[in-house]
Amino acid sequence: MQEKLAAIEAAALKELESAAASADVEALRVRVLGKKGELTGLMRGMRELSPEERPAFGQMVNETRAKIESAMACKAQELAQAEKEARLAAEAIDVTLPGKSAPRGKLHPLTLVLRELEEIFTGMGFTVSEGPEVELDHYNFELLNIPKDHPARDMQDSFYFTENMLLRTHTSPMQARYMENHKPPIRIICPGKVYRVDEVDATHSPVFHQMEGLVVDKNIRMSDLYGVLDVFAKSLFGPETRTKFRPSYFPFTEPSAEVDVSCAVCGGKGCRLCKGTGWIEILGCGMVNPNVLAGCGIDPDEYSGFAFGFGLDRIAMIKYGISDIRLFLESDLRFLKQF
Structure with a gap:
């Protein structure tokens, strides 16, 4: 038994010296020291020894096990360090090589137009004010002189959550909110997303963007309104741009008007973009209805004001010659890279 023990130790240490990888050490451990290993099998043969021989032999087996385990631990550590160094060498990065830079993003055309419009109006003394997209009926309709029986309240035209809560159909509610909490003089623009039930096509979308303006003092x-919008049109489309008002109707303004600008493509001569008229409609506007001022706590006998609103998507389509509103929402890089 002692000769077998010595032979197992010698063979294990010799094989350990030639181990080339951590996996070889583990395989040797299982074969020699495992539950079914050679050393464990030798321990089971102790029952063949006399009671007087067993303690001495058991001590020899334990000493042999300790020697083999110690040698394996040292070899495993040595191989692990060598494998780590080999892996680091294989994964080394040449920091002198030129880097691979990620492509830079582009601003969305709607963002470009929004920033340009904000710059134009802040240059005229306006401040930017934003409000919630989920709005109360009170602000979206009632304070804007749109009574309960008005067609704009049709459940089929707006996205309602409850009878008194909906996705805002325009950014005008922010004007009412602002007038409730601020005293004149007021000069603000209110940009943001708006929502209306609509079929998607080249000129319609259930989600689009508006910017509205309000001045109260x-x-x-009306001449002040025309002056502001004329400066806006010339700043956006060019100094040769002409503007004209056409009578219209909005429940929150009286009198009300639609504003047309001379076609930037043909200069007013008539083309496909302006449908041969020489003019393009860009926004609606008017003097703030006295009922709206009074409803927001402003005395209409002392103050007056004007308001205007336009679709950012439409302005961008006119400015960049875009014929399909769906392009703004499709995230097509071929389209976006043009801007």
């Missing part, structure tokens, strides 16, 4: 006149 003493002695505000």
